[in-house]
Amino acid sequence: MICTNPFYTLEIGGASLFSCRPSGKNTAVPFDWPIFEIDGEKTEIAPETFGLTDRRFLNDKIEQLTFSGEARGCTLKLELLICAFTPFFRFRYFLSSNSDLRLTKSGGDSVSYFSYPDEGAVRRTEVRLSEYDQLVHSYRLREVPAFEHEDALMGPILAEERRDFSLLVAYEHGSTYPDKYLCYEKKDGKIALCAVKGNYLHGQSLRDDPFESIWFQAGAVDGDTDALARAYREFQLEYCSLNAASRKPYIFYNTWAYQERNRFYNKQAYLSSMNEERITKEIGIAHKMGVDVFVIDTGWFSKTGDWETNGSRFPSGMKHIADLLKERGMILGLWFAPPAAACTSEILKKHKGNIRSANGKTSTPGPVWETEDSYDMCLVSDYWDDFADRLIELAGKTGVRYFKWDAVSMFGCDAPGHRHGGEDSSQWERADNYSFNLVRYLSKIADKVCAAVPDAIVDFDVTEHGRCVGLAFLSSGKYFAVNNGPYYPNYDITVPPDQWINVFVNPGPARGWVCRKTLCYDKWIPSVLFMTHYLPDDPEASQLINLASLVLGQNGIWGDLPNVSDNGVALFRAVLNEYKRVRGDVTAADPVVYGCPGDSFEVYEKINRKTRRGLISVFTNAGGKYVYRVKSAVDGKPVVFGGASISEKDGFTYLTVQAKGPSAAILFFGGKA
Numbered sequence: 001m002i003c004t005n006p007f008y009t010l011e012i013g014g015a016s017l018f019s020c021r022p023s024g025k026n027t028a029v030p031f032d033w034p035i036f037e038i039d040g041e042k043t044e045i046a047p048e049t050f051g052l053t054d055r056r057f058l059n060d061k062i063e064q065l066t067f068s069g070e071a072r073g074c075t076l077k078l079e080l081l082i083c084a085f086t087p088f089f090r091f092r093y094f095l096s097s098n099s100d101l102r103l104t105k106s107g108g109d110s111v112s113y114f115s116y117p118d119e120g121a122v123r124r125t126e127v128r129l130s131e132y133d134q135l136v137h138s139y140r141l142r143e144v145p146a147f148e149h150e151d152a153l154m155g156p157i158l159a160e161e162r163r164d165f166s167l168l169v170a171y172e173h174g175s176t177y178p179d180k181y182l183c184y185e186k187k188d189g190k191i192a193l194c195a196v197k198g199n200y201l202h203g204q205s206l207r208d209d210p211f212e213s214i215w216f217q218a219g220a221v222d223g224d225t226d227a228l229a230r231a232y233r234e235f236q237l238e239y240c241s242l243n244a245a246s247r248k249p250y251i252f253y254n255t256w257a258y259q260e261r262n263r264f265y266n267k268q269a270y271l272s273s274m275n276e277e278r279i280t281k282e283i284g285i286a287h288k289m290g291v292d293v294f295v296i297d298t299g300w301f302s303k304t305g306d307w308e309t310n311g312s313r314f315p316s317g318m319k320h321i322a323d324l325l326k327e328r329g330m331i332l333g334l335w336f337a338p339p340a341a342a343c344t345s346e347i348l349k350k351h352k353g354n355i356r357s358a359n360g361k362t363s364t365p366g367p368v369w370e371t372e373d374s375y376d377m378c379l380v381s382d383y384w385d386d387f388a389d390r391l392i393e394l395a396g397k398t399g400v401r402y403f404k405w406d407a408v409s410m411f412g413c414d415a416p417g418h419r420h421g422g423e424d425s426s427q428w429e430r431a432d433n434y435s436f437n438l439v440r441y442l443s444k445i446a447d448k449v450c451a452a453v454p455d456a457i458v459d460f461d462v463t464e465h466g467r468c469v470g471l472a473f474l475s476s477g478k479y480f481a482v483n484n485g486p487y488y489p490n491y492d493i494t495v496p497p498d499q500w501i502n503v504f505v506n507p508g509p510a511r512g513w514v515c516r517k518t519l520c521y522d523k524w525i526p527s528v529l530f531m532t533h534y535l536p537d538d539p540e541a542s543q544l545i546n547l548a549s550l551v552l553g554q555n556g557i558w559g560d561l562p563n564v565s566d567n568g569v570a571l572f573r574a575v576l577n578e579y580k581r582v583r584g585d586v587t588a589a590d591p592v593v594y595g596c597p598g599d600s601f602e603v604y605e606k607i608n609r610k611t612r613r614g615l616i617s618v619f620t621n622a623g624g625k626y627v628y629r630v631k632s633a634v635d636g637k638p639v640v641f642g643g644a645s646i647s648e649k650d651g652f653t654y655l656t657v658q659a660k661g662p663s664a665a666i667l668f669f670g671g672k673a
């Protein structure tokens with residue numbers, strides 16, 4: 001079958017799985033059929049009978065094509081997601097059999113998901129998404145010259161700049177570098193994406209337990225690697241996920257900052273401010289500031305697992321809070337620890353067999369932020385489905401639309417009898433299969449919730465090491481990227497007893513240096529998918545730095561709102577009002593970045609190339625005069641906050657900042673009608 005859109009011609013089936021020819025080019029890139037090890041033999045599944053069996057639109061843009069065919073006693077099904085507006089497409093496999101054929105592992109996982117010819121004269125870049133940087137205590141993106149330092153590349157994105165076009169392949173999984181579950185390798189004149197560990201079980205019956213792969217992505221653009229990154233960024237924003245609300249540039253507020261301050265500054269309990277009176281007060285201020293999504297962090301519930309509202313903290317109920325928010329144009333968000341189930345919860349009674357267990361010992365229950373002791377449940381078990389149903393039910397009962405997921409490590413269960421291996425598999429294999437599958441189950445939960453509640457957003461906290469960071473979850477939701485950044489031990493500093501263990505919790509420029517590091521993703525993946533929270537505290541100089549940072553797309557406010565001055569609230573309102581006029585453009589804009597966080601001078605141009613609207617944020621750390629030539633074409637005179645001015649010379653726009661020291665300015669272009 002041949003499938004075309006403005007960007008490519010895709011020939012599916014035949015000598016190769018598919019062959020992709022970018023529009024206007026003579027060269028096609030053939031992708032080989034997958035190779036599995038079945039009953040000890042490497043088996044290329046190349047069905048002669050391969051053909052289209054189903055075709056349907058999943059939304060107004062994304063179409064799903066299903067192909068199926070028989071080969072060597074197996075049925076290979078291919079699901080392909082295409083869209084007329086992007087050069088990128090997604091695909092995955094299902095492998096099953098009517099006879100008792102089994103996937104095997106003679107020497108570890110043995111699957112080649114796809115491969116394509118290794119053209120010699122190309123520039124390849126590995127785009128690594130899960131490098132954990134201890135200096136800023138958060139994940140960051142790294143571009144690495146591919147195959148120059150390692151033979152087995154983690155990716156998950158591999159970019160290839162050829163003479164007349166650039167090719168991208170990627171896989172949707174997530175783990176922290178260098179913990180590889182799949183990798184790209186060069187072999188037999190090909191570049192192949194291979195399974196490394198945990199992808200399936202040795203002896204997995206294709207009749208009783210058919211194999212379902214993760215999703216893969218591919219596409220090509222007319223241009224260099226930078227053009228590829230721009231197109232890929234747009235794909236991630238508009239045409240990859242069916243869960244569109246996760247891409248919206250709302251302004252988010254989260255209550256946790258004060259809960260933590262109250263604990264360490266005032267020696268109160270984390271949950272002592274978790275009550276209707278305080279939350280109602282914060283809602284009033286959040287509304288004045290221009291917040292869109294009000295997230296109540298931990299402590300709002302009576303028991304984990306059941307996730308009922310705590311009636312003594314919220315006597316009028318959570319629906320009342322959601323209604324208060326709705327009247328003020330805001331959306332309710334709530335905190336969850338997906339694996340936690342309280343010892344006396346109803347859900348635990350049903351799922352006693354699905355408690356997380358390692359080395360034959362079930363997890364020991366412990367308190368969850370001053371609430372009842374809870375067990376850690378295995379999410380790669382039937383528990384996932386009931387947890388998803390619980391969230392859907394809550395959305396109906398309370399109106400919650402934003403689900404913040406915290407405390408999900410990707411390790412720790414090797415129990416037989418869940419969905420990651422039985423008694424036939426070794427303990428190690430069950431542990432690897434659990435870690436491999438965890439992110440797939442997180443996505444299943446998020447997808448089920450979003451299918452039932454289309455405006456729901458699921459956000460996954462990946463502020464700590466060992467989270468499943470990669471492309472899988474981004475197809476279902478978004479990341480919560482930075483909490484407070486580094487702790488004292490990150491810098492080998494001993495923490496005195498009862499001291500707040502985080503370093504960057506004060507107003508001023510320093511927190512921004514840490515938080516803005518995450519903007520490194522914005523070249524490939526929109527910053528709106530890596531939420532990071534900034535402090536609203538006075539003085540005004542700090543507020544401007546934090547505002548100039550958050551409007552770049554991380555969009556989070558980490559608050560102690562009643563402590564913000566009236567002038568501060570008004571400044572947030574004024575800046576966020578301007579931001580909201582252009583936020584669609586800012587979100588769509590691929591960034592032009594000059595300097596790094598902490599440098600004397602740092603500039604971010606977030607101007608939509610098509611509309612010339614958007615904003616520029618400028619930061620200084622040292623006093624002096626800076627004159628900067630703006631690279632983007634901008635629309636008219638800007639609305640400026642902070643000390644910066646604009647001038648025109650020889651057809652260029654110049655930005656001048658006369659700084660006395662650390663400062664920030666924001667220039668909004670094209671906002672006013």
Ligand SMILES: [Zn+2]
Pocket residue numbers: 356357378379380381413414415418419420434
């Ligand atoms: Zn388990």
